Amino acid sequence: MFQLIGASSERKGGEMLISDKMVAAINKQIGNEFGAFLQYVAIAAYFGNESLPELAKHFNQQAMEERQHAMKFVNYVLDAGGLPEIPAIPAPKSRFSSAEEAVKLSLDWEITVTKQINDLVDLAGKENDHTSHTFLQWFVNEQLEEVSSMDMLLKMVKRAGTNLLFVEDYLARRGTRPAAAAEAT
Numbered sequence: 001m002f003q004l005i006g007a008s009s010e011r012k013g014g015e016m017l018i019s020d021k022m023v024a025a026i027n028k029q030i031g032n033e034f035g036a037f038l039q040y041v042a043i044a045a046y047f048g049n050e051s052l053p054e055l056a057k058h059f060n061q062q063a064m065e066e067r068q069h070a071m072k073f074v075n076y077v078l079d080a081g082g083l084p085e086i087p088a089i090p091a092p093k094s095r096f097s098s099a100e101e102a103v104k105l106s107l108d109w110e111i112t113v114t115k116q117i118n119d120l121v122d123l124a125g126k127e128n129d130h131t132s133h134t135f136l137q138w139f140v141n142e143q144l145e146e147v148s149s150m151d152m153l154l155k156m157v158k159r160a161g162t163n164l165l166f167v168e169d170y171l172a173r174r175g176t177r178p179a180a181a182a183e184a185t
């Protein structure tokens with residue numbers, strides 16, 4: 001059994017299951033997930049502006065997944081008795097010179113998020129916080145999927161070159177990925 005950690009000074013009553021340090025680290029990650037949400041909306045808008053509706057749809061779906069990730073963290077902090085605090089979100093990048101640049105940015109982002117999740121898992125381990133450690137495993141698995149599907153899309157875009165209708169066709173035939181569809185409900 002884990003020990004209850006003393007309530008933070010900002011919390012009125014009740015006990016927190018996780019440390020102030022973990023709450024602060026998760027609050028930062030809530031900002032990163034909302035940052036990803038905004039970045040993917042911006043990329044979807046770029047593709048919409050380029051008249052590539054399937055790529056736009058794909059990135060809007062990715063954006064909604066990022067919003068769900070942020071909300072998962074918000075609800076976790078609440079369940080654990082802490083106060084979720086949403087940090088300022090930097091403006092996303094909106095202008096790209098090519099589809100490849102936009103998808104490469106997304107892949108780099110997913111790799112960065114994977115490191116951020118690993119750091120949270122490390123922190124949970126250091127704090128002997130089994131509650132957070134178990135909660136974070138969902139994100140560890142999710143990042144494997146996110147990195148591998150974005151890497152696949154980048155390869156498709158590179159192979160297509162200037163003929164992005166090839167990618168549009170691929171996305172249209174593939175449809176919404178089952179995991180995303182299930183989560184959206």
Ligand SMILES: [Fe+2]
Binds near residue numbers: 036065066069
């Ligand atoms: Fe995410």
Ligand SMILES: [Fe+2]
Binds near residue numbers: 066113146
């Ligand atoms: Fe992601």
